[in-house]
Amino acid sequence: MHFVVMGCGRVGARLAHDVEEQGHSVAVVDQNPDSFRRLGPDFSGRTVAGIGFDRDTMLRAGVDEAYAFAAVSSGDNSNIIAARVARETYGVQRVVARIYDPGRAEVYRRLGIATVATVPWTSREIIAELLPTDSSALWQDEAGRVALVELGPHGSWFGRPLEDLERATGARVAYLTRLGHALLPATGTVLQDGDRVFAAVELARRRAAIDAAAAEAEVEA
Template identity: 35%
Template sequence: MKFIIIGCGRMGSGLARRLALSHHDITVVDHDNMAFDRLGDGFSGKLVKMDAMDKNSFTMSGINTADGLAAVTGNDAVNIIVARAARQMFRVPKVIARTHDPRYAEIYHKLGIQTVSNISLGIERISEILTFSTLDIVHGIGDGEVGIARYEIPPLLSGHQVKDLIIPGEIIVLSLTRKGKTSIPTPGTKLEKGDVVHIAVEEHSVDRLRRGIRTIGGG
């Protein structure tokens, strides 16, 4: 998969190295040549020395064919502008941005852009969001201890019940949207193909949720 990382600070460089080790096609954009030193000599991705606010940086990074973009500079305003452009102008499938000021999180949320703040958790979270195709963490609560995940029910899960996704105290199904109508489901509510559920999941239980989904045939 092809990912673009805007900003090569601690979070950006750590994310780039992590994704590159998984053999993804990585492009890192930063205005400072010295920032690329954080990637190390063995980094095989593409480097674009350019200001993220320069519209040419989008062209140089190959955004038209990107599977995902992470805007993780040290400036919230830059991150939101770049993330919004990636989402609305270039239709990048997955866009995530770093936020330093929690007041910006609500703005990102309204734009449909996922956010992270903590560096160590952020690298893990962004990597998961960009590379996992069926379960998307769309919002973090607190410092990321609890995430709100969006999951579209595939055909193989049709007929299963909401309770099959629940682990008391760790994973809770908050809502179910079917044919444009959203409701709060009961544990016995049957799932249908195309349903969209929003799930509250503790940080340490994300992998457990994924394993549970795979176990019952959901990807």
């Protein structure tokens, strides 16, 4: 598969190498030819000097045959324009843009353009290293609204429907593992001893959800 990366800063150079190491072809675009030095002598992909959303530049990079396009330059506007051109003009289905402004990132996500909001992501990573916060979130979305957590149900939940656990915790069970195998819950799925339960919950409520699952289930009237 062919990938096009716009921006040959540290992120772009690392991304290009990572993709190439997985056996894919890569073209890197940057306005400054000197930036390609970051790729080093081992990079065997294509380098294209030019503006990332310019038609001739994009065609030289092979955007018309690209499986995916990543805009990771230092400019929000350039990244968004390039991402939209790749998707809307050349039909690239997998497009992502790095955006520093979290507000703008949210707007473009609603328009269907995948974005990585660098500032909030970096802030969360630094806080995780600095503060003794719990590590209960296995994953969380870039906007910091939804988290995936593991619920450790109290033994009294076993033998009861997952729907009961969802009501008590306010979480939505995404999947569970049983005897080492993952399975998607269906209507009427009953918790069994040994199940590991993974659920999506509002980030601000993840600790409350975990605590509710760990508490003894109320006896049904």
